[in-house]
Amino acid sequence: MTSMEMAGFPILTAILMSTVLGLFSILLIxxxxxxxxxxxxxxxxxVGLILTLWLYFNFDHNKGGLQFVERVLWVKSLGIxxxxxxxxxxxxxxxxxxxxxxTGVWTMxxxxxxxxxxxxxxxxxxxxxxxxxLSMDLFWMFVxxxxxxxxMYPLISIWGGTRKEYGAMKLTLYLLxxxxxxxxxxxxxxxxxxxxxxxxxxxxxxxxxxxxxKILFVMLYLGFGILAAVWPFHTWSPVGHVAAPTAVSMIHAxxxxxxxxxxxxxxxxxxxxxxxxxxxxxxxxxxxxxxVYGALVGLAQTDLKYVIGYSxxxxxxxxxxxxxxxxxxxxxxxxxxxxAHGVMTALFFSSVGYIYDKTHTKVIPELGGMSKxxxxxxxxxxxAALAGIGVPLMASFWAELLVFIAxxxxxxxxxxxxxxxxxxxxxxxxxxxxxxxxGEKNEKFAHLPDVSPFLAVPRIILIGVILFFGFFxxxxxxVIQSAVIPFVGSF
Amino acid sequence: xxxDFILFLPEFYFTIAxxxxxxxxxxxxxxxxxLQKWALTLAGIGLIVTVAASRQHGMLFFDCYRVDLFSxxxxxxxxxxxxxVIFSSSELKGIDGRQHAEYYFLMFICTLAMMMLVSSVELxxxxxxxxxxxxxxxxxxxxxxxxxxxxxxxxKYFMIGVTASAMMLFGISLLFGATNTTYVSQIVVKLxxxxxxxxxxxxxxxxxxxxxxxxxxFPFHIWAPDVYQGxxxxxxxxxxxxxxxxxxxxxxxxxxxxxxxxxxxxxxxxVLCVLSMTFGNLVALIQKDIKRLLAYSSIAHAGYMLMGILxxxxxxxxxxxxxxxAYLVMNYACFMVIMKIADDGHNLQIKExxxxxxxxxxxxxxxMMGLFGLAGIPPTAGFTGKFLVxxxxxxxxxLWLAIxxxxxxxxxxxxxxxxxxxAYLLKPVEEFPAIRVDGMTRAMxxxxxxxMVYLGLFFNQxxxxxxxxxxxxx
Numbered sequence: 001m002t003s004m005e006m007a008g009f010p011i012l013t014a015i016l017m018s019t020v021l022g023l024f025s026i027l028l029i030x031x032x033x034x035x036x037x038x039x040x041x042x043x044x045x046x047v048g049l050i051l052t053l054w055l056y057f058n059f060d061h062n063k064g065g066l067q068f069v070e071r072v073l074w075v076k077s078l079g080i081x082x083x084x085x086x087x088x089x090x091x092x093x094x095x096x097x098x099x100x101x102x103t104g105v106w107t108m109x110x111x112x113x114x115x116x117x118x119x120x121x122x123x124x125x126x127x128x129x130x131x132x133x134l135s136m137d138l139f140w141m142f143v144x145x146x147x148x149x150x151x152m153y154p155l156i157s158i159w160g161g162t163r164k165e166y167g168a169m170k171l172t173l174y175l176l177x178x179x180x181x182x183x184x185x186x187x188x189x190x191x192x193x194x195x196x197x198x199x200x201x202x203x204x205x206x207x208x209x210x211x212x213x214k215i216l217f218v219m220l221y222l223g224f225g226i227l228a229a230v231w232p233f234h235t236w237s238p239v240g241h242v243a244a245p246t247a248v249s250m251i252h253a254x255x256x257x258x259x260x261x262x263x264x265x266x267x268x269x270x271x272x273x274x275x276x277x278x279x280x281x282x283x284x285x286x287x288x289x290x291x292v293y294g295a296l297v298g299l300a301q302t303d304l305k306y307v308i309g310y311s312x313x314x315x316x317x318x319x320x321x322x323x324x325x326x327x328x329x330x331x332x333x334x335x336x337x338x339x340a341h342g343v344m345t346a347l348f349f350s351s352v353g354y355i356y357d358k359t360h361t362k363v364i365p366e367l368g369g370m371s372k373x374x375x376x377x378x379x380x381x382x383x384a385a386l387a388g389i390g391v392p393l394m395a396s397f398w399a400e401l402l403v404f405i406a407x408x409x410x411x412x413x414x415x416x417x418x419x420x421x422x423x424x425x426x427x428x429x430x431x432x433x434x435x436x437x438x439g440e441k442n443e444k445f446a447h448l449p450d451v452s453p454f455l456a457v458p459r460i461i462l463i464g465v466i467l468f469f470g471f472f473x474x475x476x477x478x479v480i481q482s483a484v485i486p487f488v489g490s491f
Numbered sequence: 492x493x494x495d496f497i498l499f500l501p502e503f504y505f506t507i508a509x510x511x512x513x514x515x516x517x518x519x520x521x522x523x524x525x526l527q528k529w530a531l532t533l534a535g536i537g538l539i540v541t542v543a544a545s546r547q548h549g550m551l552f553f554d555c556y557r558v559d560l561f562s563x564x565x566x567x568x569x570x571x572x573x574x575x576v577i578f579s580s581s582e583l584k585g586i587d588g589r590q591h592a593e594y595y596f597l598m599f600i601c602t603l604a605m606m607m608l609v610s611s612v613e614l615x616x617x618x619x620x621x622x623x624x625x626x627x628x629x630x631x632x633x634x635x636x637x638x639x640x641x642x643x644x645x646x647k648y649f650m651i652g653v654t655a656s657a658m659m660l661f662g663i664s665l666l667f668g669a670t671n672t673t674y675v676s677q678i679v680v681k682l683x684x685x686x687x688x689x690x691x692x693x694x695x696x697x698x699x700x701x702x703x704x705x706x707x708x709f710p711f712h713i714w715a716p717d718v719y720q721g722x723x724x725x726x727x728x729x730x731x732x733x734x735x736x737x738x739x740x741x742x743x744x745x746x747x748x749x750x751x752x753x754x755x756x757x758x759x760x761x762v763l764c765v766l767s768m769t770f771g772n773l774v775a776l777i778q779k780d781i782k783r784l785l786a787y788s789s790i791a792h793a794g795y796m797l798m799g800i801l802x803x804x805x806x807x808x809x810x811x812x813x814x815x816x817a818y819l820v821m822n823y824a825c826f827m828v829i830m831k832i833a834d835d836g837h838n839l840q841i842k843e844x845x846x847x848x849x850x851x852x853x854x855x856x857x858x859m860m861g862l863f864g865l866a867g868i869p870p871t872a873g874f875t876g877k878f879l880v881x882x883x884x885x886x887x888x889x890l891w892l893a894i895x896x897x898x899x900x901x902x903x904x905x906x907x908x909x910x911x912x913x914a915y916l917l918k919p920v921e922e923f924p925a926i927r928v929d930g931m932t933r934a935m936x937x938x939x940x941x942x943m944v945y946l947g948l949f950f951n952q953x954x955x956x957x958x959x960x961x962x963x964x965x
Contacts, residue, residue, distance in 0.1 A: 031852075075951045077958060078882070139878075143869040143948075150868050153908060157916055165916075169908065176904055180897035183878070187885045187893060195886055 010070045011055060012084035012134050015094070018048040019101075019127035026120045034115040038105070041119040045102045048130075052098035056479075059091055064482035066136070066201075074137075078190075079197035083137040088483030090133045092339040092476060093255075093262060097133065099465060100254040100346045101126050103458035104247040107350050110357070110455075111159075111245075118159060121151040122247065129255050133262065138186045138198040141267065142179070148256060149175045149227075152240070152248070159245040161356070162303075167243025174226055174236035181223035182263070185216050189271055192216075204270050210278075217275025220268040221283065228260030229316045231290035238309030246353025249305070253312050254346035258338045261319045265334070269323065273491040276326060284324040284407075288414040290317030292421035299428040304355070304362040307432050308348045311388055314425050315341045315396075321418060322403035325410040326491060331484045333402025336476060340395035340469065344387040347462040351380035354455070358448045364432060369441030376451045378437045380459045385433050387466050389426040395469035398477070498549050498558045501541040501566050502606050508533045509599035516592035523591050527580050530595040534574040537602075541570040548963065554674065555613035559963040564812065564956065565609040565740040568819055572733030573602045575823050576725055578935065585723030585836025586634050594634060598729060601627035605737035609744070614663045614673040614698070617741070621659075621701060624737065625652050628730065635723045636836065644721025651714045655704035662697025665690050679748040696759075702745065705738035708797065709767040712790045719786035724833055727782055728826035731789055732819050739796055739815045743808050746800055747964035760801035761892065767794030768899040775906050781829060781839050784906060785822070788865060791903060792818055798896060799880035802887045808961035810879035813953060817864070817872035817946055824861035824939040828854045831932060841910055845917035851926040855914045857936040862907040864943050867900045872946035 022044030029037050059067060066085035074080040086094065104122070111118060128148025135141045149172070156168035186198075192212050193203045208216065222233070229237040237257070241249050269276050276283070294314030301307045315337065322334025354377050355370065356362045371378040387394040390401075400422070407415035451459070469476050496503070512530070515521060545563040550556065577598070586594055604624035611617040629652060633645025667673055669691045670681040685691040700711060707715040719727045746756065771791030778784035796818070799811035831854060832847070833839040848855040864873030877900065881893040928936075946953060 075954055077951075077954050143874070146869045146874070150863065154911075154915060157912065165912070169905070172908065173901060173905060177898070177901045180894065180901050183881065183897055184885065184890055184893040187878075187882045188890055190882065191886050195882075 010084075011051060012068055012070055012086065015048055015051045015055070016084075016127065016130045016134055018044050018051060019123050019130055023120055023123040023127060026116060026123060029116060031114075031116045034112055037116045037119055038109060038111075041105045041123070044123065045098075045105045049098040049102045052094050055086065056091060056095055059086060059479060061088065061478045061482040064088065064486060074140075078139075079195075079199070080139045081137045081197075081199050082140070083199060084134045085136050086134070088480045089265065089335055089487075090262070091479050092335060093133045093258060094130070096258070096339050096342040097126065097129050097255050099461070100251055100342060103346060103350065103461055104250045106458035107250065107353065107455070108245075108247040114158065118155070121155050122251065125151040125155070125251060125256070129251075129259060132259050136200045138189065138200060138203070138267065140198075141200075141263075142183055142186055145182070145259060145263065146176075146179055148259065149179070152244075152252065152256075155248045156240065156244045159248070160243040161245070162242050162305075163239070164243040167239045171236045171240035171243075174233070178223045178226035178233075178260075181219045185219035185223065186267075188212075188219075189216055200267065200270060208272065210274050213272035213275030214278050215275075217268050217272040217279055220272075221264055221279060224260045224263035224268065225286075225320075226260065228257055228264065228320065229290070229313050230260075230286050230320055231293055231313065231317065232286075234290065234294075234313045237313060238306050241309040241312070241349075242303060242305040246349055246357075249349035249353070250346040253308070253349060254342040257312065257316060258342055261316065261323070261334070261338055264320075265323055265331070270487075273326075276324075277491075280324045280326060281411075284321055284411045284414050287317045287320030287324060288411075288418045288421070290314065290320065291418045292424065295421045295425035295428060299424065299431070302364050304352045304364060304367075304432070304436065305349070307364075307428070308345065308352065311425060311429065312341070312345055314421065315345075315388070317418070317421075318400055318403050321407050321411075321414070325403075325406040326488065327406045327410060328481070328484055328488050329402045330406030330410070331488060332477060332480050333399050333404075333406065335480045335484065336473070337396065337399035337403060339476065340387070340399045340466070343462055343465050344384055344394075344396055347380060347384040347459060347466070348388070350459050350462065351377055351384060354451055355381075359445050364435050367436045367442060367445075368439050369437070370445070371437040372441045373445050373448060374450045376456060380451075380463070382433055382437060383463055383466070385429045389429050390422065393467070393470045395466050395473070395476075397470060398473040494549070495551055497544065498547050498551055500544045501537070501570065502603055504537055504540045505599050505603040505606065508537060509596055509603060512592055512596035512599060516596050518592070520589075521592060523583060523588050524581070526591050526595060527577065527583070530577050530580070531574070533599075534570070534577045538567070538570040538574050541566050552616075555616045556607075556610050557612045558610055561744070561812075561960040561963045562610040562740070564960045565736055565815075566606045568736045568816060569602055569605050569609070569733050572729070572736060572819055572823065573598060575827070576729045576732065578931075579728065579827050579830045580725050582830075582834045583723070583725060583836070584834065585636055585725065587636055590634055594631065594725075597627040597631050601631070601729075602733065605734065608737045609740040612675050612744070614666065614675065614678075617675075618656075618660060618663060621705070622656060624734070625656065628652075628734065631726045631729070632718055632722045634726065635721070641721035644717050648714050648718045652704070655701050655711070658697045659701030662694045662700065665694030666698060669694060675745065675748050699742075699745070702738060702741045703763070706735065706742060706793045706796075707786075707790050708763050708793045709770045709790055712767070712771070712793075715790060716783050716786040719782045719789075720780055720838060723836060724782070724826070724830045724839075728823065728830060731785065731826060732823050735789065735793075735822075736815055736819060739811065742797075743800055743811055744964065746803060747808055747961075757801050757803055760797055761889070764794045764797040764801055764892070765895060767791065767797065768896060769794075772899050772902045772906075775903065778906070779840055779842075781841050781844070781910065784841070784910070785825060788903065788906075789822070791899065792865070794899075795877060795880055795896060798884045798889075798892060802883040802889075804883065804887065805958065805961045805965075806886060807880070807883035808964060809954070809957040810876070810883040812957040812960055813879050813950070814876035816953070816957070817876040817943075820939060820942050820946065821861045821864035821871070821873050824857050824936075824943065825865070827932075827935065827939070828858040828861070831928070832926060841913050842917070842920075843923075844910065844913040846919035846923060847914040849925075850923055851928055853928060853933060853936050854926065857940055858914055859911050860940050860943055862911055864947075866904045866907040868904075870947045871943045873943075875947045875950050
C-alpha cells in the first residue's frame with residue numbers, strides 16, 4: 001500500500017461526518033424546539049443510511065480486499081494515519097449501524113424531555129461506532145471506541161428507567177476498565193512494531209513473535225470481551241440494558257456490543273493469529289459457558305428487558321464461539337450473527353420499549369394477554385423472539401447454523417454443550433412469549449392504543465431486514481466471505 | 492548586549508508589570524474593576540511578548556541562565572496561565588478590596604520568579620527563584636476574606652514550604668560538597684561516579700524533594716488539599732495551573748540533565764509515580780468540596796506526568812511537556828467554571844452544582860469537557876496526553892506501569908462522573924438563580940472547549956513543538 005491513497009470522493013469520511021455534522025447541527029438548535037431537533041436528527045440519520053446503502057451496493061465482493069481506501073498521514077512522529085477502508089467484515093457492521101440509527105431515531109419520535117441533549121449524545125455515540133468500524137488505524141480505533149462509550153453514561157442516567165444511576169455507573173466503569181487493557185495493548189503493539197506506525201495492516205505485515213502475540217491477544221480479548229459481554233464479564237450488560245431508554249438499548253445491544261466482538265476480530269485476530277490459536281480453547285470455553293449461562297439465567301427472569309439482556313449474553317456467546325473456531329464457516333457465521341443479532345435485538349428493545357411506554361411495566365406476570373390489547377406490538381416482539389430462537393428463514397438461522405457446523409467440528413464437546421444451550425434459549429423465549437402475549441388478558445391495559453402506523457414503520461423496516469437476509473443469506477455471505485476466506489488463509 | 496536583553500525580555504516585562512502594581516498598591520483606594528482591567532491588559536501584552544520571544548536561545552549571567560525552546564515553551568504556558576487567572580479575577584470577592592493591588596503585584600512577581608525558574612540551570616539560581624515564587628504564594632494564600640476561618644492554611648503552607656526549602660538547601664550544600672560545583676550540567680557529569688556515597692544520594696534526594704513539593708507529588712503533597720481549599724478561588728486556580736507548570740518544567744529539566752540511563756533515578760521516579768497516581772485517585776473518591784477534589788486529582792496528575800519523565804528519553808519529555816500543556820487548559824477550564832459559579836468567593840461543594848445545566852448550559856458543558864479531559868476520555872487533550880506518556884513508558888518497557896495508569900484512570904473516572912452527574916442530573920435542593928455569563932466568559936468557554944478538542948485531535952504540530960523543546964534540553 002502506498003503512503004497515500006484517495007480514491008475520488010471520500011465516501012467513508014462522509015459517512016462518519018454525517019454523524020459529526022448531525023451532532024453540531026443539533027447543538028445549534030434552541031432546546032425548546034424539540035420538533036426541529038428530531039427532524040434534523042432524522043435528516044442526518046437518513047443521509048448516513050443512504051450513503052451506507054450506496055456503499056453496500058457498490059462494494060465489489062468479487063474483488064474482495066479493502067475497498068474505498070482513504071489514507072492520510074495524521075501525526076508524523078508517531079505514525080498515526082487517518083485510514084479508512086471497508087471489507088467484508090465491517091461492511092455488514094456499517095449497514096447495521098445505519099439501519100439501527102435510522103430506526104432508533106424514528107422510534108424515539110415521541111421523546112420530549114431534554115430531546116436536544118438526547119439526540120446530540122446519540123449522534124456522538126454513533127459517530128464513535130462508525131469511526132471504530134471504519135478506521136484501520138489503531139490509535140483512531142481506540143479514540144472512536146472510547147467516544148462511543150462515554151455518552152452511555154448520561155444517556156442512561158438521564159433518560160433511563162430501572163436503577164438508572166447504578167446501571168449507568170456500572171456500565172461506564174466496566175467498559176472503561178476494558179479500555180484499561182486495550183490502550184496498553186495497542187501501544188505495546190506499536191512498540192513491538194518498531195514504534196513507527198499505528199496502521200493495522202502494516203503492523204500485521206511486520207508480525208509479532210509468539211510470546212508477544214500471546215500477551216497482546218489476551219489483553220485485547222479481555223478488554224474488548226467486556227464490551228462483547230463475554231462471560232464472566234457480562235454482568236454490566238443486562239443491568240445496563242434494563243436501565244437504558246429504548247433507542248439507547250437498541251443502539252447499545254444492537255450495535256455497541258458488536259464493537260467488542262469486532263475489536264477482537266479486527267485487531268486481536270489480525271495481529272495475533274497465533275495468539276488466538278493459543279487462547280482459542282479458553283475463548284471457546286467462555287463462549288460456551290456464556291451461551292448456556294445466558295439461556296439458563298434468562299429462564300428465571302421476570303423482567304422483559306432482563307430476558308433480552310440475558311439472551312444477548314447467550315447470542316454474543318455464539319459470536320465468540322464462531323471466532324474461536326478459526327474456520328471460514330465459523331467466522332462467516334460469527335460476522336453474520338453480529339449483524340443478525342444486532343437487527344433482532346433492536347427490534348426486541350423497540351417493541352418492549354413501546355409496551356413499556358404505554359403500560360409502564362415490563363414485568364412479565366403483570367402483563368399477560370398482550371396480543372389481544374396490542375396485536376401489532378405483540379407481533380413485533382414475537383417475530384423478534386422467533387428470530388432469537390433461530391427459526392429458519394430468519395437471518396439469525398443461517399448465522400447460527402454456520403457457527404454450530406464449525407463449532408461441532410472444531411470443539412465437539414463444547415459445540416454440543418452449546419447446542420443444548422440453544423434449546424434452553426428456545427424454551428425460555430417461548431415461555432416469555434406465552435406468558436406475556438397469550439393467556440389471560442389484563443383488563444388494566446385494555447384501553448391502551450396499539451402502535452400507530454407512523455411508529456410501526458421503523459419496526460417493520462427491522463423485520464424486513466431480518467426476513468430479507470433470512471431469505472437471501474447469500475447477499476450478505478458473499479460480502480462477508482470476500483474478506484474471511486483470505487483472512488483465514490493468512491493464519 | 493542588545494541580544495542579551497531580548498533573551499531576558501519576558502522576565503524584564505513582568506518585572507515592570509510587577510513594579511507598576513507595586514506602585515498602585517501604595518495608593519489608599521482604587522477601583523477593583525480598573526485594577527483588573529489593567530492587569531488583564533498587562534498580562535495580555537505579557538503573553539504576546541513571551542510568544543514573541545519564544546524562538547530565542549542563549550545563555551545568560553555566567554551560564555546560570557539558559558534560554559532555549561524548552562524554557563520558552565513553559566514561559567508561554569506560564570504567561571497564559573497568569574492571563575487566564577487574571578481574566579477570571581473580575582469578581583475577586585474572595586479577597587478584600589483593599590488588597591487587590593497587592594494580589595496582582597504578587598501574581599506578577601510569582602510569574603516572574605517561575606519564568607526564571609524554568610530557565611535556571613545553576614543550583615543557587617534555582618533556589619533563589621523557587622524562594623521568590625514561594626514567598627509570593629505564602630502571601631497570596633492567606634489573603635482571603637474571613638481569614639480567621641482559614642488562617643491555619645496560610646501557616647501550614649508556610650511551615651511545610653519552609654521545611655521543604657530548608658531540606659532542599661541542605662541537599663544543595665551536600666551536592667556542592669560532593670561535586671565542588673553548583674552548575675547542574677557539571678553535577679550530572681560528576682554524580683554517577685559518586686552515587687556509591689551516601690552524601691551524594693542524600694543530597695540528590697533532598698534537593699529533588701523541593702521540586703516534588705511544588706508539584707505536590709506523593710509524599711510531598713500534604714499541603715495541597717488544605718491550600719486548595721483554604722485559598723481564595725483565584726489563588727487556588729493560579730497554584731493549580733501556572734505554578735504546576737513551573738514545577739513540572741523544573742523536574743523535566745533536572746532529570747533531562749541525567750542523560751538517559753540511570754536505573755536508580757528511574758526506579759525512584761517509578762515508585763513516586765505509582766504512589767502519586769494511586770493515592771491521589773483513591774482519596775479523591777470521597778471528597779465533597781470540589782477544590783479539595785481537584786487537589787487530590789492534581790496529585791494523581793503529577794503521577795501521570797512523572798510517567799513520561801521516568802522514561803528518561805526525548806519522547807518521554809516531549810510527552811510530559813504535552814501533558815503539562817493539556818493539563819493547564821483542562822484544569823483552568825474547570826476552575827473557570829468554579830470561579831464563575833462561586834462568584835461570591837465561597838468554597839464550592841459538589842452538591843451545589845446540582846442543576847447547573849439549567850442555570851448555564853455553556854458552563855456545564857465546559858466543566859464536563861474539562862472533567863472528561865482530566866479523566867482522559869477522547870477526543871480531548873487529556874486523552875492524548877495520557878496516550879503520549881503511556882506510549883513513552885511502554886516504549887521503555889514499562890507495560891505494567893501503563894496498565895496501572897489506565898486502571899487509575901478508570902478509578903478517577905468515578906469521581907469525575909460524580910461531579911458531572913451533579914451538574915447534569917441532580918435536582919437542586921433550593922432553586923439557584925440562573926448564572927449570568929457575560930460575552931467574554933462565553934467566548935472564553937468556547938475557546939477552552941475548542942482548544943481541548945483541537946489539542947486532542949490535531950496534535951501533529953504540537954508534537955513537533957514539544958519534541959523540538961525536549962531536544963533543546965540536551
